Amino acid sequence: xxxxxxxxxxxxxxxxVAPRDGLQIEPxxxxxxxxxxxxxxxxxxxxxxxxxxSFVSPKAVxxxxxxxxxxxxxxxxxxxxxAALIPNVRGAERAAGTGLDEVNVxxxxxxxxxxxxLRMARADSFRQLAEIARVLEGxxxxxxxxxxxxxxxxxxxxxxxxxIFDQAALLIxxxxxxxxxxxxxxxxxxxxVAETVAxxxxxxxxxxxxxxxxxxxxxxxxxxxxxxVLAAAQAGATRFxxxxxxLGGCPFAPGATGNxxxxxxxxxFAEMGVETGVDLGRLIAIARELPDLVGHEVPGQxxxxxxxxxxxPVPTAAAA
Amino acid sequence: xxxxxxxxxxxxxxxxVAPRDGLQIEPxxxxxxxxxxxxxxxxxxxxxxxxxxSFVSPKAVxxxxxxxxxxxxxxxxxxxxxAALIPNVRGAERAAGTGLDEVNVxxxxxxxxxxxxLRMARADSFRQLAEIARVLEGxxxxxxxxxxxxxxxxxxxxxxxxxIFDQAALLIxxxxxxxxxxxxxxxxxxxxVAETVAxxxxxxxxxxxxxxxxxxxxxxxxxxxxxxVLAAAQAGATRFxxxxxxLGGCPFAPGATGNxxxxxxxxxFAEMGVETGVDLGRLIAIARELPDLVGHEVPGQxxxxxxxxxxxPVPTAAAA
Numbered sequence: 001x002x003x004x005x006x007x008x009x010x011x012x013x014x015x016x017v018a019p020r021d022g023l024q025i026e027p028x029x030x031x032x033x034x035x036x037x038x039x040x041x042x043x044x045x046x047x048x049x050x051x052x053x054s055f056v057s058p059k060a061v062x063x064x065x066x067x068x069x070x071x072x073x074x075x076x077x078x079x080x081x082x083a084a085l086i087p088n089v090r091g092a093e094r095a096a097g098t099g100l101d102e103v104n105v106x107x108x109x110x111x112x113x114x115x116x117x118l119r120m121a122r123a124d125s126f127r128q129l130a131e132i133a134r135v136l137e138g139x140x141x142x143x144x145x146x147x148x149x150x151x152x153x154x155x156x157x158x159x160x161x162x163x164i165f166d167q168a169a170l171l172i173x174x175x176x177x178x179x180x181x182x183x184x185x186x187x188x189x190x191x192x193v194a195e196t197v198a199x200x201x202x203x204x205x206x207x208x209x210x211x212x213x214x215x216x217x218x219x220x221x222x223x224x225x226x227x228x229v230l231a232a233a234q235a236g237a238t239r240f241x242x243x244x245x246x247l248g249g250c251p252f253a254p255g256a257t258g259n260x261x262x263x264x265x266x267x268x269f270a271e272m273g274v275e276t277g278v279d280l281g282r283l284i285a286i287a288r289e290l291p292d293l294v295g296h297e298v299p300g301q302x303x304x305x306x307x308x309x310x311x312x313p314v315p316t317a318a319a320a
Numbered sequence: 321x322x323x324x325x326x327x328x329x330x331x332x333x334x335x336x337v338a339p340r341d342g343l344q345i346e347p348x349x350x351x352x353x354x355x356x357x358x359x360x361x362x363x364x365x366x367x368x369x370x371x372x373x374s375f376v377s378p379k380a381v382x383x384x385x386x387x388x389x390x391x392x393x394x395x396x397x398x399x400x401x402x403a404a405l406i407p408n409v410r411g412a413e414r415a416a417g418t419g420l421d422e423v424n425v426x427x428x429x430x431x432x433x434x435x436x437x438l439r440m441a442r443a444d445s446f447r448q449l450a451e452i453a454r455v456l457e458g459x460x461x462x463x464x465x466x467x468x469x470x471x472x473x474x475x476x477x478x479x480x481x482x483x484i485f486d487q488a489a490l491l492i493x494x495x496x497x498x499x500x501x502x503x504x505x506x507x508x509x510x511x512x513v514a515e516t517v518a519x520x521x522x523x524x525x526x527x528x529x530x531x532x533x534x535x536x537x538x539x540x541x542x543x544x545x546x547x548x549v550l551a552a553a554q555a556g557a558t559r560f561x562x563x564x565x566x567l568g569g570c571p572f573a574p575g576a577t578g579n580x581x582x583x584x585x586x587x588x589f590a591e592m593g594v595e596t597g598v599d600l601g602r603l604i605a606i607a608r609e610l611p612d613l614v615g616h617e618v619p620g621q622x623x624x625x626x627x628x629x630x631x632x633p634v635p636t637a638a639a640a
Contacts, residue, residue: 008511116635154632187628189591190550191328220543222628223566223584223621224591227547230510246543255617256625264543271509271544297575301543305576308507308542312474315436 007234011275013048014262015215015241019070020051020085021259022247023063028295032066036073038293041286042244043077046278047262051104051241054085055094071098083144087118092132095141102142104180105129107171109163110153113184117148126170133175144178145171146217151196152187161196165203172206178213180241183228185250186221190231193218197235217241218260220299221250225260226268233274240265244283245290245298261300263287267307280307327554331595333368334582335535335561339390340371340405341579342567343383348615352386356393358613361606362564363397366598367582371424371561374405375414391418403464407438412452415461422462424500425449427491429483430473433504437468446490453495464498465491466537471516472507481516485523492526498533500561503548505570506541510551513538517555537561538580540619541570545580546588553594560585564603565610565618581620583607591628600627 019039023030030038039052052074058065067084076082081101086092095103107125108114114122129145136143147167152158168179181196197216206212216232216239218225229240242265248258266278280302287303339359343350350358359372372394378385387404396402401421406412415423427445428434434442449465456463467487472478488499501516517536526532536552536559538545549560562585568578586598600622607623 112634152628155634157629157631186625189588189628191592221621221625222587223540223581224546224588226544227550227588230547230550250625254624256621261543267542268509268544268547272511301541301576304574305506305541305570308472308509309477311477314432314475 007236008272008274009233009236009238011238011277012233012269013239014266014276014278015049015051015083015239016042016045016047016244016262017051017217017241017259018042018243018245018247018262020054020064021241022243022245023294024054024061025249025251026063026247026294029063029065030293032069032073034293035066035070038286039070040075043075043080045283045286046276047080048239048277049081049083051083051085052100054087055091055103056085056087068094068098071095071100086132088128089131089135092135096136096139100141102144102178103132103136104144104146105132106146106148106182107167108148108153108184109159109167110149110156112155113149113153116155126174129171129174142177143175144180144213145174145176146180146182147171148182148184150181151183151192152185154185154187161199164196165200168200168204172204172212176212178215179207180215180217182217182241183219186219186225186256188218188228189224190227193228194231194235197232197237201236213239215239215241219248219250220246220257220260223257225257226264229260229265230268233269245287245300245303247290247294247298257299261302263302264300267302271308327556328592328594329553329556329558331558331597332553332589333559334586334596334598335369335371335403335559336362336365336367336564336582337371337537337561337579338362338563338565338567338582340374340384341561342563342565343614344374344381345569345571346383346567346614349383349385350613352389352393354613355386355390358606359390360395363395363400365603365606366596367400368559368597369401369403371403371405372420374407375411375423376405376407388414388418391415391420406452408448409451409455412455416456416459420461422464422498423452423456424464424466425452426466426468426502427487428468428473428504429479429487430469430476432475433469433473436475446494449491449494462497463495464500464533465494465496466500466502467491468502468504470501471503471512472505474505474507481519484516485520488520488524492524492532496532498535499527500535500537502537502561503539506539506545506576508538508548509544510547513548514551514555517552517557521556533559535559535561539568539570540566540577540580543577545577546584549580549585550588553589565607565620565623567610567614567618577619581622583622584620587622587627
């Protein structure tokens, strides 16, 4: 009988986005010293990439106002790629000076979401992307791009798959070395994810060959985040964004969880025998300090419950 | 390319366990009037079964002390099966008088867990199960049984799959019309679930034929509950226990979530086009009143975030 597990990859790669997508909607400003120390510890866990912050206007996102300083002060561990979000050409110029490995530009599949999020039409976002690519040429900073609302827009609803393909093609043609399909507000379901990933791998030989990296970015807004990660992995995806503790939230769903939780994702893969390269114990230790860092409980489960292999003492009644 | 979604069943069945497994560890006693009204509303949602309470000692589980009264007073909707947990022969005698559709007896796969949970050896539990089957003969009350810790024991760790098979065979021979594989403390992973379900369906023709119902019972203790539901469905399982709001908790993991959340599971299946028979809007309305019923926030996500199809008004900036 054909089933899910026969199709899982042997190795997956985790991209830690808590310092950017996780902190972005936090009302507190995590002091730069604490942020740098935190990122340095995340560098030691075995994640493949860390999104360390963003080069947006400090007025727009005060929590991430220290992008340059963070980029300059973190200890870069060989083998880990360091990335930042940029909203425009100015952001690219700022990032280019920091010597980060890559920058990521977000463009929504949904016209309405793009206007709400970036205050510009998609066509203008694509023009800007081309300009950003020119700015980065020769800087050593690679360009990646996220297709926001790829699995649904909170204003428009479902998005045509053809639009996702067209955007992915456009991003690859513009020189992006990585394309992320982002379920920005947690609307994806596993069937849609599996079908979309399989179709993208068929449609884009650059991705199937690995010369362009495909990343999946899920939010757990409706509880189905890890099921979507599983479905994507079954369909051939190997790179996943995730945030320590499940930080991130959703502006449209007060009380809802944020990004899929890195330690929960790593635990799921580890239990299935899929290599992640991540030291889960180390990751959990950092996750357990998150409530102190951000000032509230976080939604991640494994940091609270421990790993499945962390056994409990036998109660006296049962030991007899 | 073979992937997950091609193997999903067209129809799945939800068993609502919040009134029993959900309330069991709650420190508050939900008044019987409120409990009955709540169960009556759950009866109208389209779930296939409701576990309404248990016939255990009121001293052991004060929250469920009103089992008989609840069983007597609920309005039974045709097409819904009403079940209760029983711990022993005395429980079976009490349940037989209520005319419930079925009672469920729990026996752990793990010897240590069985002794800790039920204060008896597994061999004694099986002897008792045979006696319970005799008590129920001719009463019209069907017998089902759960294999607790089927996917791992918090004291012993992983359980041999052969032990699960042997126990399932024993339960079926004892006359059980349903067998539940329960991930009692949330240790399962999707690969293990898919392999176990596929193997049980191969090994037990009664289950594959449908004369014995196989149910999967997952806790979301490590965030992977819905991924396990997905993996089980891909492998051919069609019946799932779930608790409204994700009630349930775990005595070993303070702060961890409980059972998989009914409205989150229903939403996942509905989004994938898998029929559940459940009116999700109605379920969400009841789930949103849960914090008032139990006195605290609950972990379910869809009741907070809304369904993926519940769109948001377009912000003014984007409407231009």
